[in-house]
Amino acid sequence: MAARRRKNAGTSEAGTPGEGAVLPADLELQDLYGAFAAHGLDDDDLDDSAVLVPPVTLPPEAELAAQAKAVPMFGWALELARWTAPHRTVDEFGDLTDPDREPAARLLGLAPEEGEVSEEAVVEAMRAWSLACDLDLIEIGTTAAGEHVAVPGPDLEPAEEGDPETVLELWLTAAGIVRELAVEADSMPEPGHEGHGGHAGGEGGEDTEGSETSADEDEDEDDEDRLSEVEEARDEAAELLDEALQVLYETTAFAEPGGETVPLGVLAALLVVPEGEEPSEELLGDITDVMVALDPMLADLAELGLLDYRPIDPDLFDEEEGEAAAPEADTEEPLDEAESARFGLVRLTPLGQYGIRQWLLEDGYDAPLVGDLAGGDAAALLSGISEAANVLPEEELRVWITDRDPVEAARELLAAARGHDAYAPMRRMLCHSALTMLGGPAEPAVREVLDDPELGGGARTWLVSLGAADVPAPERAMALWTVVDAFAAQLLDSGGDPEQLRELITDLPVTGNPASYFGELWRVDHPYTADVLEAVGELHLDRTVAKEARKAAFKARSKG
Structure with missing residues (x-):
């Protein structure tokens, strides 16, 4: 998980380190973490690249495991895995066959026991099936007769019994999958996007010597440009999401109980506005762009229980596609709570704290718990x-x-x-x-x-x-x-x-x-x-x- 570099326009009134300091929060280091200097030691002895992650308080693992099993998408994956016992026929790709798709949606409570099953319900059931396969809760094999079948994986039984280690390991894997998919979806080009290149061939359809070779070369260049754009967009989306999650992680560490909910605009401002500065007109536009970019990614993570998220009200979007109306910064009358909530509200759950902490630990950061x-x-x-x-x-x-x-x-x-x-x-x-x-x-x-x-x-x-x-x-x-x-x-x-x-x-x-x-x-x-x-x-x-x-x-x- 990439560490967030704080935007810093200089030393703040509180005496925060100047530009180049790498901190996980826009707060003064010594105020938050106690002593960092000693006799014979000073700021020069600190590694400028060090990232200091604040300690958090987590519930016991058994409680976290129970919360994970209560997440609908994760619970559906467990339920579908049990449903495959002793085995269930699947297609060559490991997906449910057509006759089993609607029963799967009914099993998960996505459709009534009788009557028509909506396409949306089937899609949700197939997403849960895909997750169960990705987690190896469902294993795909082939019988001696060449039939493709699905059977429960070995982790199903301990997960259903609530073994904390098994449940949390499965949930963390699921959260990582959803996190990657959220970034991939955000970085996909818009429909109709053709890249930078044009079509080959002379204007008016003239057939010139070597035009076919030139067309092939142009197409290859266009493909490379599009791939480069997608990869760059993916990296930017991943970095943005990582930074947002770390800000939320810090919020839960320092907020008073019950005060962990953050307006999406505030979260975006923390990522955009250099410390000690007021948002300019240009920065207000950047804040809006970040809000729009984060909105679908946070909604995806909320499905796995990392977040409690109220997305941006679609009615707030302008007629111009993809541009959202940001709340005015300097209105005479501030927005009331209900109106402000329409711009998005996000809170990291205890499961989200657990997940982000595990990602930080995997990347080699010191992410302590209160009481360590x-x-x-x-x-x-x-x-x-x-x-x-x-x-x-x-x-x-x-x-x-x-x-x-x-x-x-x-x-x-x-x-x-x-x-x-x-x-x-x-x-x-x-x-x-x-x-x-x-x-x-x-x-x-x-x-x-x-x-x-x-x-x-x-x-x-x-x-x-x-x-x-x-x-x-x-x-x-x-x-x-x-x-x-x-x-x-x-x-x-x-x-x-x-x-x-x-x-x-x-x-x-x-x-x-x-x-x-x-x-x-x-x-x-x-x-x-x-x-x-x-x-x-x-x-x-x-x-x-x-x-x-x-x-x-x-x-x-x-x-x-």
Whole structure:
């Protein structure tokens, strides 16, 4: 599955990476995924070609398998496979013979038990038959007498019994087939299209020497041109569909429950409009073109349960064939919900999330699930969150603490937070967040580390925020060390984002004598002391304070 390259006109207000960054969402990386930098690491150490896929939450596989079996087209394929037992005569192409086609449509509930069977019902039944054959739910063979017959495939029984592995493997194969067919259909030339070449022969039908050879050559060139056009159109359609599916995948990762439905126009705009720009008149036309191109492909995928899709209302199309009327961007009165829905609505289902994730994994991308890091101990949890680029820290912490004894969980987290390595400040910040989630019941474990030189300052701050009135003030050395450690954690978490760091810098307890304060701070024995002082010197708005911080940073570097 091709990775989506975000259109980017430059650095956004949020500080997003500039052009060339490859992200799966038009959102700020460090805001979404936690720390990606460490002491000695910066943006230059990141692979510009890396694609960071956000973690998602999926239902259990048994539930996904049940959803797959409930998809009509997939269920029909299973039903037709069972119907072939013990065997059923087919034609030389493996298709149902004419006498069996209408009964197949009735079997699937596509036609009444009695009366006329519509052509559309037969076509749908044959499509389900074709899918069952493609999935090897139906196998075609020949008897000793030379008769072509269909029999159930070996996967039918475990699939009917609901074996999750079998069902999901079959469904994923079916989804891949439909995805390819949707792209093929979108890339087919319109009826009557003759390519670029003309017919051979002189005007008025004159027969000149070599005209037959010339005609053959022209026809070959025309065929090659048409094939090239079809292949190019197919590649463009496949890329567009892949990008749209990834946007929808990201939407389900970050949307509030119930907010995953995306208007088709919004989806198209995310694919067309460079970040930070407003759609121009020209881009509005491109958005409409993308909507029209995606509409039939998304409808095809909806048949296999990847999407819930409400297609574009055909009445919205202009008289000119193939051109749809896009919603006006700057109308005085915005469209109401019902009117807006006529332009198309799409939502990725849990099955769709599962399918896209499997395609990403097959292509070598890291596509994590929420809770992947929560299966180990606290050390693995905090280290994993600190060092991973695509993780939702709060979700991982919340999953880990669920159903754990608060005191024991807090003790394990605090022990894992110790250390002087490059990621240690991040671990302590994450530990503080987890303790906040645990709340008051974790207090006994926190009080046990009040005198710990690495954890004591943060422990005191946490207890005070909890409302404890008997917390002793930390010694000066502990207080200064905690200031550096907390700032270092933010430096890592923000990736050095100036806006976020300036807010933190303004809260530094610098007195009216910055030389004295920084004279103490540069002596703090912390691996990030010089980095913190350099950041203050670069970003503090008070020139005197900034100057003293830079001088202190130089002393810290010299000492180190």
